[in-house]
Amino acid sequence: MYDIIFYLFAAVTLVSAFFVVTNRNVVYSAFFLLFTFFGIAGIYVLLGADFVAVVQVIVYVGGILILLLFGVMLTNKITNVEIKTGTINILPAAIGVGIFAGVLLAALINSDWKTLPAGKPLPTTALLGSMLIQDYLLVFELLGIILLIALIGAASIARREKV
C-alpha cells in the first residue's frame, strides 16, 4: 500500500514537473507547478514529516505560487489567456541535463548508504516547535530578521519612484 501511494505521488510530481518545464504557456506551467507542490507534500507525508508537508502546502501553494502567478499577470500585456514563453538551447540543455542526471543516478545507486530501518512515524509538530525555541533559537531569530528584510526590500524595490 505504502509503495503504491509512493509511486502515485512520485508520478504526479515528476510528470507535472516535466510539464512545468516544457509547456509553452506560462499560466499552464504555473498550474502544473501546483500539482508538483502537492505531490511533494504527499512525499513529505510518506517520509513522516507531517508538519513540513502542511507548511509546504501553506507556503508554496498558498504563497509562492500565487506570487508567481501575480508575476506572470503583471509582466505581460494580457490580451487573452495565451501567454507564451520562448525557449532556447533545448538540445544542448537536454543532453547536458541528461548526462548530469545519469551521473547523479549512477552515484547514488552505487553508493552504500548506511540506513537504519525507519521506525513508525510519530507526530513531529511538538518536537519541531521545542527544537525551534531551544537548540535552533538563533537560526529561528535570524530567519525572522531575513523575512523582515526581504519584505522591506521587496516593497522598496518594487515601488521605487523614478528619479
Added chain:
Amino acid sequence: MIEVGLNHFLIVSTFLFSLGIYGIITRKNAIMVLMGVELILNSANINFIAFARYGNFGLQGDLIALFVIVLAAAEAAIALAIVLNIYKTLATVNIDEVDSLKD
C-alpha cells in the same frame, strides 16, 4: 517490486533537480526561471527529509527543510520585485533581451 526505501526518494529528487536545471537553462521568461529554482529547492528538501528519516538523524532534516522553505519564500518575493522592476524599465522579462547596463 522492491520495497520503497531511501533510494526511491533520492531518485525522485534527482529527476526533480534535473528538470529544474533544464527549466532554468531553456526558458526565456524570468518567471519560468524562478519556477525552475523552486523545483530545485524542493528536490533538496526531499533529500534532507529522506536522509533524516532513513539515517535516523531525528528531526534535524525536517528543521532544515523548514528553513529552506522560509528562504524560498523570501527569495521569491525579492526576485519578483526585481522582475517587476525590469518589466517597468525595459518592457520585457525575457532574460536574453535584458542585457543593457545603466542607459
